[in-house]
Amino acid sequence: MRVSDFPSDEDLMSGAAAPIDPVAVPEGYRAGFVAIVGRPNVGKSTLTNVLVGRKIAITSMRPETTRHNARGVISRDEGQLVIVDTPGLHRPRTLLGKRLNDMAREVLVDVDAVVFCLPADQKIGPGDRYIAQELKGLSAPVFAVVTKADLVGQQQLAEALLGASQLADFAAIIPVSARANDTNDLVDVLFDAMPPSPPLYPPEMLSDQSDETMIAEYVREAALHGAREELPHSIAVQVEEILELPPRTPAQREGTAPVPLRVIVNIFVERDSQKGIVIGKGGRQIAQIRERATKAAKRLLERPVVLDLHVRTAKNWQRDPKLLGKLGF
Numbered sequence: 599m600r601v602s603d604f605p606s607d608e609d610l611m612s613g614a615a616a617p618i619d620p621v622a623v624p625e626g627y628r629a630g631f632v633a634i635v636g637r638p639n640v641g642k643s644t645l646t647n648v649l650v651g652r653k654i655a656i657t658s659m660r661p662e663t664t665r666h667n668a669r670g671v672i673s674r675d676e677g678q679l680v681i682v683d684t685p686g687l688h689r690p691r692t693l694l695g696k697r698l699n700d701m702a703r704e705v706l707v708d709v710d711a712v713v714f715c716l717p718a719d720q721k722i723g724p725g726d727r728y729i730a731q732e733l734k735g736l737s738a739p740v741f742a743v744v745t746k747a748d749l750v751g752q753q754q755l756a757e758a759l760l761g762a763s764q765l766a767d768f769a770a771i772i773p774v775s776a777r778a779n780d781t782n783d784l785v786d787v788l789f790d791a792m793p794p795s796p797p798l799y800p801p802e803m804l805s806d807q808s809d810e811t812m813i814a815e816y817v818r819e820a821a822l823h824g825a826r827e828e829l830p831h832s833i834a835v836q837v838e839e840i841l842e843l844p845p846r847t848p849a850q851r852e853g854t855a856p857v858p859l860r861v862i863v864n865i866f867v868e869r870d871s872q873k874g875i876v877i878g879k880g881g882r883q884i885a886q887i888r889e890r891a892t893k894a895a896k897r898l899l900e901r902p903v904v905l906d907l908h909v910r911t912a913k914n915w916q917r918d919p920k921l922l923g924k925l926g927f
C-alpha cells in the first residue's frame with residue numbers, strides 16, 4: 599500500500615477525505631488517534647507492531663531507534679484506532695534529537711489518547727519524569743502502560759504499577775506484555791476512550807508508511823542488528839529509487855508472475871572511517887544486512903527484490919540542518 603493512497607493529514611483534519619460513506623457507519627462507532635510515548639527502548643515500537651498485527655515500526659535492542667511517526671490502524675466492527683508510534687522523548691543532545699522531540703510533540707497536540715510506556719523491569723527515572731512533565735496539560739487522557747510485564751514476577755510488577763501511580767494522575771494504569779501478546783485490556787480501554795467518529799482510514803489499511811520508508815527502515819534495522827556501539831546513531835538510510843527489472847522467466851514475460859524490483863538504497867554514515875564498519879571484513883557485514891533486509895522487503899512487496907546498497911558519507915549529518923532536511927527530518 600502506497601502513501602499516495604492515503605488521505606493527507608489536512609484532509610483528515612478537515613474531514614474532506616471522507617473515505618467511507620458516513621451513512622453506512624454503525625451507531626456508536628468510535629475512532630481516533632493514539633500516540634505511544636515513552637523513553638527510548640521501553641518497547642513502544644514492539645507494542646505498536648503487536649497491536650496492529652503487522653511490522654510497521656522497526657525495533658532493536660539499541661535505544662533511540664525510532665525516527666518517524668509510524669501510523670498503524672486497528673479496525674473492529676465497533677471502531678478504529680490509529681496508533682502513532684513516536685520517537686522517544688528525551689533531552690536532546692543533537693539537532694536530530696531536537697527534531698525527533700518536535701515530531702513527537704506535534705503528534706501529542708492532536709491525538710485522542712496517549713499511551714505512556716514505562717518498563718516493568720526498571721524503576722521510574724528522570725527520563726520518565728521529563729516526559730510526565732511534557733504530558734501535563736494535554737487535553738487527551740493519558741494511560742500509563744507498564745510494558746515488558748513478562749520480564750518480572752508478581753511482586754516487581756506490583757511495584758512497577760505503584761511507581762506509575764505515583765508519577766502522575768493517569769486515566770488508568772495497565773500492564774502489558776507485547777512479547778507474550780498480552781495487550782487485550784489495553785485495546786479495550788483505548789476503544790472506550792475514542793470519540794464518536796466515522797472511520798479515519800479504510801478498514802483494510804494497516805499502515806500509512808510508504809514502501810520506500812519501510813524498506814529504508816528494514817535496511818536500518820538490519821544494519822543496527824550487527825552494528826558496534828558507536829555506530830547506531832550515525833546511520834541514516836534512504837531509498838533512492840525502486841525500478842522494475844526486465845522480465846526474466848516465461849511466467850514473468852506472460853505477466854502471470856511479478857517481475858523483480860531493483861531497490862537502490864543509500865546507507866549514510868557520519869564519517870569516512872565508519873564506512874568500513876558497515877561494510878565489514880571482506881564485505882561480510884553488508885552482505886548480512888542485504889540478506890536480512892531483502893527478506894523483509896520481499897514480504898512487504900510480495901515479489902522478488904534485488905537490493906542495491908551503497909554506503910556513503912554525509913559528514914556530521916545529525917548536526918547539519920541541510921543534511922537533516924535532505925534525509926527527511
Ligand SMILES: Nc1nc2c(ncn2[C@@H]2O[C@H](COP(=O)(O)OP(=O)(O)OP(=O)(O)O)[C@@H](O)[C@H]2O)c(=O)[nH]1
Binds near residue numbers: 645657776
Ligand atoms: N521481554 C520483552 N521484551 C520486550 C517487550 N517489548 C519490547 N521488548 C524489547 O525491548 C527492546 C526495545 O524495544 P523497542 O520496541 O524497540 O523500544 P522503543 O521504545 O520503540 O525504542 P526506541 O525506538 O529506542 O524509542 C527490544 O529488544 C524488544 O525486543 C516485551 O513485552 N517483553
